[in-house]
Every structure is written in structure tokens, then in C-alpha cells.
Amino acid sequence: MRGGIPDTGFARQLQDHSFRGKQRQEDLLAEVARYPLVNEMWENKIPRFDQITTPAYVVASYSNTLHTPGAFRAWRRMASEQKWLRVHNSQEWPDYYDEANREDLRRFFDHYLIGADNGWEHTPRVRYALLDLCGGDQTQLPADQFPPGDVAQTKYYLDGASRTLRTAPPAAADTAAYDTQGAANLVSFLLGFDEETIVVGYPKARLWVEARDADDMDLFVFLQKLDAQGTPLQEFTVPNQSARIHDVTEHGATILRYKGSEGRLRVSLRELDPAHSTDEIPAHRFDRVAKLSPGEVVEEKIELMPVGLVLRPGERLRLVISGRNLFGGWMPGLREYAPANRGQHVFHTGGARLSYLQLPITHR
Template identity: 50%
Template sequence: MTVKITEDMKFSPSFEYIDNGIEHGVLSPFETKEVILKKGETIADGFKPLSVDIKMLKDVPVKLRDGVTIYTDIYMPVDADKVPTLIAWSPYGKSAGTAPRYKNLFTMLGMGIKWESGLPKFEGPDPDYWVAHGYAIANPDMRGIAHSEGNTTMIGTQEGEDGYDLIEWIAQQDWSNGKTALTGTSYLAFSQWFIAAQQPPHLTAMSPTEGLSDAYRDIAFIGGIPDKNFLDRLDVNHVSAIKGTKREDLTLEMDSDPLIDAPVWQDKIAQPEKINVPAFVIASYANTLHTMGTFRAWRGLGSDEKWLRIHDSQEWPYYYDKDNTEELRRFFDHYLLDRDNGWEDTPQVRYTEIDFEGNNQLDIPAESFPPAGSELTKYYMNGITRTLQPAPEAAEIPVKYSVDLPGRASFQMTFDKDTTFVGYPKVKLFMEAEGYDDMDVFVQVQKLDDRGNILSEFIVPNHGAALQDFTQDGASALRYKGAWGRLRASMRHLDNDTTDEIPTYSFDRVEKLSDSEVVEMDIVLSPIGLSYKAGQTLRVVVGAKNELGSVMPGTPGAESDNKGFHIIHTGGEHASYIQLPLMK
């Protein structure tokens, strides 16, 4: 039977699966068969020709422990004897590599499609490359997607168990060497935390590239502020060809269970401490959807063998970059093909320092993150000069702003020598709301050049006018503007796992504000590796508006619930500050 938590879930009808060989890719028409894709063949116009003959096992049925059958496409060498398998687990169509929506997306980002074969599942590995190097690729349609049976759930125990069952099924096939790994970006990384925590015996390694690790904290209620917009965008992928199929509807669950202690949200919190296989984790500072969750899962990983690489790009250009793919293969070759290639000598951590001026320092080796030499340092807000300083003012000085205009208040410090911050920043704010019983507070850490201009950088290849438009006030996953955080004041209560370095909220209660009440808010900010030259300025912006905007073009960002005025208290007994990881 399905897992018990599904009884607490809310479901809506799945969207219709359009089975026309276009909407979901040229290979999507359903038929269980074996196909040989020939070297030099082009799967669809615009994609690169195949570099090798590939055996495709199409629409292979896999029966799960509760009797539900899902279908997977498997690509392997035509002369496969015993090969390892890489698994791309997500609700995105297993044959949708040539779907118009993905071609259009990669074109918009400036990546184009000539670099890939058209066979990859969205955000998953390209079978053309991996088959040529002795691997099989499994692209499943998970429960409730396309022709797979059952109702779709979205992250948690059910997906974990289903992934376990697929792994163990693969290990028993006569073409398998019994070794499997999980790979992919975004959802394909998110799902890895849950599948690997089930400890399937034949899971050999994993490599999550930027993904959430807690559905409540990382997507539905970031900082306790509800945001249904991106979930609505994800839901359209839950398509079924089977009449009556349902999909888990997280937006309904947000309404029925707005606090994290509800069982449905508890089931969507990853337990990386249960993971025991080698892990190569890829993160960045820039991804407003994935950065927090990736670093959180990394910190909790139970694996004895684990590596972290922090890059300076967006996840898709990174994942499909030729050199990065080669490095990922070194990791998998070591564990899945038992090759003595020196992978174990790879530094446990490699981090990046961003400068927003084209001189980022990449792959700096370290034994931990934050690296040795990173020291938490407080810079106090001065309400009169609007500066940041080493010690608080003796007298308390309030700074008041309207939630409409200007909607923010900022504090700055200009450096007299080159300065770098690497690690976990936070702000501690003493604030009150005037004219309302709550506050949604948004924080940004910016870099200003020596002329006062705010700096940022694109993390996708396209820097054209359309992307300028989208990313000026939104599409934050495509353009990095600095560390950020947000918190609803009524959700400010800290849980037992909180530390001075990284605040953690309980999200299990609502504590509204009373008139003239000054509340203490510890706001966790996204990890940083940010360098400043002498004469450049760090600016901290505290405001009532979500100035980062949406995650991706075409999707609205979270809306704030603010009225009246916000007051930031500085100095005296209410000395607000930012805490930054200063490299000594």
C-alpha cells in the first residue's frame, strides 16, 4: 500500500497528458519496445547528432512495492554487459528532452540546444555522453506522471520509497553491474535527499546539484512568508494519461496546514543524516530557490565521503558544461566503475569568492565551509549616519520607513582595505510595526563600487535586453545581486537547533505584534563568498518589499503583508547589527 502520510495530503486532478509526440518530446508516444539509436542520427532538428550507437529500452514497466506500475526509459551501450546506472528522478517527462518548453527555455538563457542530443530528461544527464563512457541512464516517469499509475506526490517518503524500489529493480537486471547513482539538478537534486535517506542497498553514490531540502522552509513558506506562485508553476508538470489520476496540491496544503509541525510538512523535511553513500554536492551562493537548502543538507550529511563544490554560475550552465561533466564522471567512475583515478584526493570543499567585476576566484580548496580563517564579526547599525560600525551607539536611535515609499532603510560601510567575507551571514534586528500587527521584512547585502553603483552579475550566458528586463526586479535565479533573507515577524520564534551562526525558526506558532512592541528578529541570510576592494561599499537594505522579485521569468514573486510603518531600533538596548563571516 502507499505510505500512510498520503492520507494527510490534499489532492487535485492531474493535468491532461497531451500525447501528440510534440508537447512531451518526439520520443514520448507510449510503446514498450527496444530501439537502437544509431550514431550520427539526429533525434530532432537543432540538436547534435548522436556520437555513439545507443540501445533504448522504451517504456519499461517497473512494479513498486504497493503494486503500482511506473514506466522508465533506459539508455545503454548496445553491447552492454554489466554497466552502472545513473537515475534522474523527477516529475518532468522522461522523453521530454525535445519538448518545445525546454528548447525555448535553454534558448532564452543563451545556452541553445546544439550542445545536447535531445535525449536528456530536463535537468538530468545526457545519455549520449554517458552511454559513450559505459553507463546506463534511467529516466523514469514517477508515480502518476504520463502513463505511470498511481497519484502523484511531491517530495517525501512516498518518492523516497518509490526511488528505492526502482534502484533495487535496476540492480536485478541482467545488464546491470549492481551499482547505481542519483544525479541531476533542482528537483532531481531535491529528490535525491529523500531517496538516499531510505538507504537502498544498491545505491552506490549521489551527486545533487543545487536543490531544496525542506519544502516548507525552501519553497512554500520562505522565512514564514507564504508563496504559492512557484508551486503553481511546478504543478503544471503533473500530467497524466490515465483518467482520474490526482496530484498532490501543495497550495491546498498551505491553506489547510500553515505551520511546519503538520505531518504533511514534516514528511517533506530531508534527513541527510541518514545518507551513507559517497556524495558530491554542488552549490552556489546565487540561487534564490536552492542555495539555502543545498547548504543545509550538506551540513547535515551523514556520509563519511562527501565533497562540496561552490561555483559562480546558474545550475543548468554548470551541470551541462563539458569540463564539469568530465569531473562528475571522475567521481562516478571512481565509485561505480572502481577506477583508481585519484578522486579521493579532491579537496573536500572548494569555494568561490565573488567580486561582481569579472574577477571571481574559483575552486579555492578548504577542509570545511566556512573555511579556516572565517570569523563572525558584528557591524552595528547607526541610525543617524546610516552607517555600519564596530560598536553600537550608546543612545538608542530609531529609523522609521513607510512600507510604501521608500519601503526600505539601508546602512553602509566603505572599506579602507581589501576585505572578503566567506560563510554564513545573518542580521539581528530590533523592530516594531506601527499601524499593523505583523511585518514581512526583506534583507539584502549589496556591493557598491567606488562610485556608489550597485553591482550584480548574470549567471547565465544571455545578457541581452530581454534578460535585463526580467532580472532588473525579478528572475533572481538568473542574476546574482548578493546575500538575501526574509522573515515574517510573527514567525520569528527560534527552535532548539538554532545557533548564533545560523538562526533556525520553529515555524510552529504565530506570535502577532502588539502596539509599540519591539521584537527581536534573527534573520538568516544566504551563504556568501564576497570580496570588496578598498574604497568599495557594503550596503545592507532592510525593507518591506520583495525587491529580489520572482525566481524565474513569468512567475510573480512572494507578496508581502505589510501596512503602515516599520521602525528599526539601533544603538542602546536595541542595537541592531549585521553579522558577517570576515576572512582574517
């Protein structure tokens, strides 16, 4: 469950296909139905990161909706002073079994488990990837932190009139909206670049939203890279690029084909968790419900999955907001979550309600 949205497709697949041993197992589907809000049971499933002090070798990617947020969160929050992060550009299994990466992990274990003097301590604390999505990915880029220290958090304001993202706040108030039952239940905003720009780190959307004829909203936010002709760019994360892989990733299976960064939130669960929220990364409590009143406009902050993208002159980013998961499930064969949205979703921009996309930007 991400963003307070009970997307139980993976848990259902595990249960339906008997991916379990012969003994009794926990019934996650029943637990989600019985306890939709965070309580002591769910809190007991969260690792005590402040108690993790052992050396850690953390591997993450930008493309696994199931694992990516948790991998980065664990690396950020664990208390160990000896922790390393390596962000790669592929699906995790080809990366893990690559012999060079296996040897890298051996050096870590040899150093800490048998005391080998192999120079591991000089390994950069962070090694990250930048995706080009046109065949020019960069990997193993060294840094002392993630995002790298030269990144500046930059706000791009939504303009409902022009459907663009702007560095200057629009003075005039406007709106953009869609009918949740319509064929095209989405709105999007474009951001162009006239010089090479790197986006690496944690994106965030701050939106002023209103539900018409409803008291709640399930929102899905996507960030896509477009080429100079406006075509969305994607990239396979596995060596197998056969016709069957094309078929199963046409809609969904984002673990196998990277389509962009994604975030989601149920608006009634928008209250932030002050213990873990930062300016870069909003964290939510998910333990209380605040439904919307008719005509009420509320502010919400949505965490998007980490990104590492290179944008060249003429290329663009497209911010998409929708009432459904346009990218589909993260794994082939998952039953898709069906939102219970109804009415209109309205997004306020400009004036006193400045909706924006915050991006970690650098120029090198």
C-alpha cells in the same frame, strides 16, 4: 516557503502551466492554505539528513533563491563522512553541463560505483567561488570546510542616526523606520572598506523591530555590493546576455542575474529551533505564532543566503531592510508575493537594543 512567508509563485506557475504528468498531483497551494504552520505533513517532506551516510557530491551556488539555501543545508546536515561541496559562480545549468565539471562528477562516480583508483579521495572537501562582480571571479578555491577555517564572524552594528554599519556598538539609542504603504518602504545602512576584505560564508541579521498600527511584519533583508562610486554591482550567471535577458532580469529573475544575498522572515514566526540553530545560522520552528502587541519591540534573527564576495578599498556593502521583495522573483514570469504589511516598521539601534549584521570576514 522561506522565512515563514507563503511565497507560492513557483508552485502556482507549475500548476497553471501544467508542468506535470497525466496522473494526479499534490496540490501544494491548497496545502499551504490549509496548513500555514509546520506540522507532521510538512515535517514528512524534510529529508532525514542524519540517515544519509552514502558518499555525496553536492553542488551549490550563491544565486538561486530556490535551491541555494537547501543545497548548503543538505551538505551541512547530512551524516555522510565522505561528502564534497563545490560552490560555483554561475547558474546551475551551464555549470552542470560544462565538460570539465561533468568529468569531475564522473571521477566521483567511478571511484565509488566501480572502485576506480583515480585519486578522487584527494579532492579538496570544499571548493568554493568568490564573486568580484567586475569580471574577476575566482573559482575552485580549496578548503577543508565552508566557510573556510580562517573566517571570523564579525558584528557590524546598525546606527540609526548615521545609517551606517559600525564595528563599535552605538552608545545612543535611535531608530530607523519606513511606512509600509510609502513609495520608498525601506531603510538601508552602509559599510565601507579601506583594505581588501573577503566575505565568505553565512551572513546573519539580528534586528530589534517594532510594528506600529500592526501586529505582524513580513521583512525582507538584502545585502548588496557597491562600487567606489556607490553603484550597486550585479552579474549575469548565464552566457546569454541579450537584450531580452536584460529585460526579464531588470526586476526579478535573480536566477539569471545575481544581485546580492537575500533573507526574509515573518516576525510572528521568529521563534528559533534550538535543535538546528547556530551562532552563524538561525533556524526557525515555524510551528507557532507570536503576534506583536502595541509598542512591543522584539528581537529577531534572519538567515541570509550564503555569500562569497571580494571587497576592495573604497567599495561598500549596503544592508537593505524592506517590507517587500525588492529583488523580485527568482525566475522569469513568477507571480510576485504581495505582503500584507501595514503601518510603520521601526528598527531600533544602539543603546540596549543592538541591532547588527554578522558577516564571515577574512583578509588574505
